[in-house]
Amino acid sequence: MVGLLVVSHSGKAAAGIVEIAAEMASDVSLVAVGGDPDGGIGTDADAIAAGLDEADDGEGVVVLVDLGSATMNAELAVEMAETDAVLADAPVLEGTVNAAVHAAGSKATLDSTRDAAEEARGMSKL
Amino acid sequence: MSESDTEALLDAIERIDERLHDEQDYLTELDSRIGDADHGNNLARGISAVSEKRDDLAEMALDEAVKTVGTTLVSEVGGAAGPLYGGSIMSASQELDGGLDAESALAFAEAYREKLTERGGARPGDKTMVDAVTPAVHTFQRAIEEDDLPPVDALAKAVDAARRGVAYTVPLRASKGRASYLGLRAVGHRDPGATSTLFVLEELLATAEAHAGEASATDASADDAVAHGDSADVDGANPGDEHGETDDAGDA
Numbered sequence: 001m002v003g004l005l006v007v008s009h010s011g012k013a014a015a016g017i018v019e020i021a022a023e024m025a026s027d028v029s030l031v032a033v034g035g036d037p038d039g040g041i042g043t044d045a046d047a048i049a050a051g052l053d054e055a056d057d058g059e060g061v062v063v064l065v066d067l068g069s070a071t072m073n074a075e076l077a078v079e080m081a082e083t084d085a086v087l088a089d090a091p092v093l094e095g096t097v098n099a100a101v102h103a104a105g106s107k108a109t110l111d112s113t114r115d116a117a118e119e120a121r122g123m124s125k126l
Numbered sequence: 127m128s129e130s131d132t133e134a135l136l137d138a139i140e141r142i143d144e145r146l147h148d149e150q151d152y153l154t155e156l157d158s159r160i161g162d163a164d165h166g167n168n169l170a171r172g173i174s175a176v177s178e179k180r181d182d183l184a185e186m187a188l189d190e191a192v193k194t195v196g197t198t199l200v201s202e203v204g205g206a207a208g209p210l211y212g213g214s215i216m217s218a219s220q221e222l223d224g225g226l227d228a229e230s231a232l233a234f235a236e237a238y239r240e241k242l243t244e245r246g247g248a249r250p251g252d253k254t255m256v257d258a259v260t261p262a263v264h265t266f267q268r269a270i271e272e273d274d275l276p277p278v279d280a281l282a283k284a285v286d287a288a289r290r291g292v293a294y295t296v297p298l299r300a301s302k303g304r305a306s307y308l309g310l311r312a313v314g315h316r317d318p319g320a321t322s323t324l325f326v327l328e329e330l331l332a333t334a335e336a337h338a339g340e341a342s343a344t345d346a347s348a349d350d351a352v353a354h355g356d357s358a359d360v361d362g363a364n365p366g367d368e369h370g371e372t373d374d375a376g377d378a
Binding site: 036037038040041042043044045046067068069072073075076 | 304
């Protein structure tokens, strides 16, 4: 099964997003990473690289990110790690939920899971 | 690595360490105006971690040592500055596999600029460190390739160009990074990343002058050297400004 890694500037935010998504897709490998190397608000490429390994079930990992530096650190982590991983250009919460529901299906691939996450870009709330 | 390369690298690290700690509060102050107030602290933490590895670095080939500086910054700095500084240094370090000379320094600078631009997705004028790096690298390239200047003189011109690039960030809105959320509120503040880039370049120049000076016995400080630079082509640039003054002009 494709795994999901949620990267936020806040470990609590990432964990909360994983909690929400897991409610709808409890079998999917969902991992949360957040905070800078000192434990403050920020992101950390090494922690993200470790999260990629943890989330990988053998079929790759889709990475969802929040603000600017999360994207850069995630890209760097993907370059450094052995895991087959792609970033999704999607809102982090809605994209994670979409991707988790999709990844739980039997036909999900790495690319289709990323596409599912990116479909959340067009979601309207009102 | 050769003895002189080792000495120069360790000297540069020591100077940059001291400078970034001296400027830690100033950089954080700049970042608190238009970002998330962590730039000074993050860089200080990163360069301290690099300094702690100096004995290991001294044993490595130059490219490997510089790559280790990059990976250390990635691991310790965090934020956007970790991947931008550290990732770009890691990537550019391979240009130094034959040691340091004018050609490899230029190749390193150009590779650094390319990776930085690619990673951050920023262009000149977006109010980022690219605004210091791009003019510095282009000026360095011209000084080496077209004007045939000695590397130290070329670096002095590059530092001058970076200084004007930093001044240029003051009146801009930001299109990248946290400051882009602030819209017009970012106008009037210099970019912290461009500013820290200038500090690093100034210390690299001081290092280069100190090591070249052993041969020529000149004693030019960084400020003296850049004062001879050509600043006629950019409005509003004032190479002699203390950093506080330019900011006040924008804060009114």
